[in-house]
Amino acid sequence: MSLPLPCLILAGGFGTRLRSVLGDECPKALAPIGGRPFLGWLLQALARQGVPEAVLSLGFGRDSIRDFVASSRPDIAVSFVEEREPLGTGGAIVHALRAYGAPAMLVLNGDTLCEVDLNALSAHLQEADADIVMAATHVADASRYGTIDIDAKTGRLAAFKEKHEGAGLINAGVYAIDATRLLSRDFPEKFSFERDFLEKSLRSVDVRVYAQVGEFIDIGVPQDYARAQTLIPQLFRASVDEA
Template sequence: MRKMLPCLILAGGLGTRLRPVLGEGFPKALASVDGQPFLAWMLRWLERQRVTDVVLSLGYGCGEITHWLSRQSLGLSVTIIEEDKPLGTGGAILHALWTCGAPRMIVLNGDTITDLDLCSFVEFFDVGGADLAIAATSVSDASRYGTLEFDAGSRRLIAFEEKRPVQAPGFINAGVYAVDAARLLGFDLPERFSFEDDFLRRQITSLDIRVFPEITEFIDIGIPSDYARAQHVVPLMCEQSAHDT
């Protein structure tokens, strides 16, 4: 059986859009979803997909999250990396790769759960020999997001399309990546930067980036309306993942 890559969860954000719901000083990773912290659902989802090693990149709310973790009985190993200052998604990924020394990792946003089959995603990454893979999902209205344009055969990324005011379907970045550390660490990058806007968009021609468009269920708790929807969607998604394993 293929050994699962270690998973990096980016959970250092300020969560400003959820503060009206959660209150000041409350980390988004601990936001209650159906009576349990969102992070608990994420870790359970990863464990059911045979993940054994998780790296948590933390910043805002690190103390509260670390305290919560210390009281849990987990079936996987969790390593915490704390950002002394905000690094952006790109800086957090590079910091984790340098710190952990893992040759390859799966990277996930700490406010998102999908129905992605991680084993299939890793196999896609391995077989294609790409520098980086992006998991994508199709939405009926992509006007809120930028979309991904990719070759239907090779699934190689061609372009990131900007947000458009007109409602139209499209494939969007679901915030899950498989990365090759050697390729990423070979670039001369600033300490703080956005992984998508400051790096991926600028390196499409120099990197072999492949798109895995197999996500059908996707929930991001980053805004109050989606956080409310997550209260019933997340438990159903995790229950389904338990049946599929």
């Protein structure tokens, strides 16, 4: 398979925790960051890594997102898959993988950005002959996310642990997925990819962990959204200066 893989972005969420900041009409993927919608930064990051196409899974705010992509003309091919009703992260992933038809894809959340080599992540899926490769990152406060354990011998995801205060290794919400293997399974129409599938299927699904992740930014709550206003533009300026 050619690397890096095409990328599915889950951009259909309501952004309930940001309603007090964004209002009721703005989809979370279009939350302004440094005067520019978050999705613009995310598409730019994918284009810089040579991702051939971004597939946006749309739900709430679909028209606004389509209009933004049409007007911004990103440096990456963009296509769309729509949910007629909310399907949960798992339902959205399965629906989009079936609609797009690629044998393997990257999957990202439309409200997070992290520094990870997507080419290396894609290659690891092939080299490990895994079902899924999950990017993971160390954070100083894991209380919002819960942590994960890795089998030191195999690099497989071994367990999800309860949320706790303090540092830990967390799921960064970036995956490389063997779509052919995943879609051979039976799924409900609506489900959570992490809680209903990954947590309950660790014995039967080969999930490898790729922990070489730099900065991790989740704009899903007001405190981190405010932090992102300066951090994301700084990261992009730094990457230009290094180039």
